[in-house]
Amino acid sequence: GLHSVHNIDDLRALAKKRLPRMVFDYIDGGADDEVTLRANCSRYDAYALNWKALVDISKIDMTTTVMGSPCAAPIIVTPTAAQRLFHPRGGETAVARAADASGLIYSLSTLGSTSIEAIAAETDGPKWFQVYVWKDRAVVETMLERARAAGFTGLILTVDVPVAGNRERDLRNAFTVPPKISAKTVSQILASPRYLFDMLTTPKITPANFADADPEGDGIMGYINRQFDRTVTWEDARWMKQVWGGPFAIKGIVRPDDARRCIDIGADAVWVSNHGGRQLDGSTATIDALPDIVHAVDGQAEVILDGGIRRGTDIIKALALGARAVAIGRPYLYGLGAAGEAGVGRALEFLTTSLERDLALTGVTRLSELGPDFVRRPPL
Numbered sequence: 001g002l003h004s005v006h007n008i009d010d011l012r013a014l015a016k017k018r019l020p021r022m023v024f025d026y027i028d029g030g031a032d033d034e035v036t037l038r039a040n041c042s043r044y045d046a047y048a049l050n051w052k053a054l055v056d057i058s059k060i061d062m063t064t065t066v067m068g069s070p071c072a073a074p075i076i077v078t079p080t081a082a083q084r085l086f087h088p089r090g091g092e093t094a095v096a097r098a099a100d101a102s103g104l105i106y107s108l109s110t111l112g113s114t115s116i117e118a119i120a121a122e123t124d125g126p127k128w129f130q131v132y133v134w135k136d137r138a139v140v141e142t143m144l145e146r147a148r149a150a151g152f153t154g155l156i157l158t159v160d161v162p163v164a165g166n167r168e169r170d171l172r173n174a175f176t177v178p179p180k181i182s183a184k185t186v187s188q189i190l191a192s193p194r195y196l197f198d199m200l201t202t203p204k205i206t207p208a209n210f211a212d213a214d215p216e217g218d219g220i221m222g223y224i225n226r227q228f229d230r231t232v233t234w235e236d237a238r239w240m241k242q243v244w245g246g247p248f249a250i251k252g253i254v255r256p257d258d259a260r261r262c263i264d265i266g267a268d269a270v271w272v273s274n275h276g277g278r279q280l281d282g283s284t285a286t287i288d289a290l291p292d293i294v295h296a297v298d299g300q301a302e303v304i305l306d307g308g309i310r311r312g313t314d315i316i317k318a319l320a321l322g323a324r325a326v327a328i329g330r331p332y333l334y335g336l337g338a339a340g341e342a343g344v345g346r347a348l349e350f351l352t353t354s355l356e357r358d359l360a361l362t363g364v365t366r367l368s369e370l371g372p373d374f375v376r377r378p379p380l
């Protein structure tokens with residue numbers, strides 16, 4: 001159980017034990033050979049920390065703001081699809097509540113399985129909404145209006161999904177959203193009695209923020225693949241910022257020239273991400289992409305980074321290299337799959353307490369003290 005969880009890897013192991021194989025693999029897996037998935041984590045090892053000695057660390061302040069939203073620590077709960085798949089009873093509600101309890105920013109995916117309004121009713125904490133550009137712009141506009149009315153204060157446009165990535169674990173498991181009935185999927189679900197019970201005693205897992213998906217046909221992913229607009233460009237991003245009018249982040253940037261374009265269209269945050277290695281395999285690990293992006297942005301927007309964050313030291317490296325905050329996906333999804341809201345809480349607690357301890361060990365009492373002098377970068 002959770003008492004034997006001491007890090008994110010332990011949570012992953014517990015999630016693996018408790019979830020049907022195909023559900024665990026959907027969280028855990030990446031695209032193609034999973035090179036980028038692994039690199040996102042392992043590349044932190046190439047950066048070494050240089051601590052400051054003999055600093056009074058009796059008070060450590062981890063609070064900050066990201067795109068104007070206040071948070072207790074520089075950790076954003078990144079948007080992920082259909083969270084009720086990972087915990088049918090709790091899903092997004094469990095994640096949002098745990099984020100609120102930890103004082104962290106929660107973000108809801110367009111592909112969420114809980115409605116914008118239900119999340120707003122559940123938590124007073126800072127909330128952002130995530131979108132893609134759909135062919136039917138009216139669908140987007142309606143969601144943005146609802147998010148604004150419900151008190152969501154930030155918008156994230158994801159730009160690293162021009163098409164779906166090639167996730168071979170999902171193909172092997174015949175995994176679709178929602179899962180289709182087949183000998184393979186049924187036997188996997190039957191092998192996870194707790195999950196099966198939860199699934200059978202809660203409403204069906206469907207997208208909660210748009211209509212028209214045909215789960216009986218080719219599933220939500222098929223609908224989305226048809227809805228995603230292959231002609232999307234920077235003009236659409238500019239349109240989105242105008243329609244939204246508020247704090248706006250562009251997620252899925254790895255090139256300095258693209259970071260400049262984000263600023264040109266008025267983005268408030270440039271979000272360095274490769275979708276957790278789930279899209280273009282072989283792309284740069286995010287920690288390696290970060291320094292050049294920070295240089296290009298030159299303080300004109302905030303920089304957020306996700307990918308491979310598993311410990312406080314990873315967060316310190318990202319912040320020292322210029323990120324305003326990091327975002328996490330798999331760490332809390334392992335928690336959700338392992339133990340619902342309590343499991344998400346455990347993931348967030350582990351990351352915030354390890355960040356606090358690691359800041360003390362680094363001799364840093366405020367996030368603004370962090371800079372490149374704390375990190376020795378690997379040779380190019």
Ligand code: HOC
Binds near residue numbers: 163
């Ligand atoms: C067909 C489009 O973010 C994931 C999600 C969903 C990606 C969109 C797929 O699984 O990474």
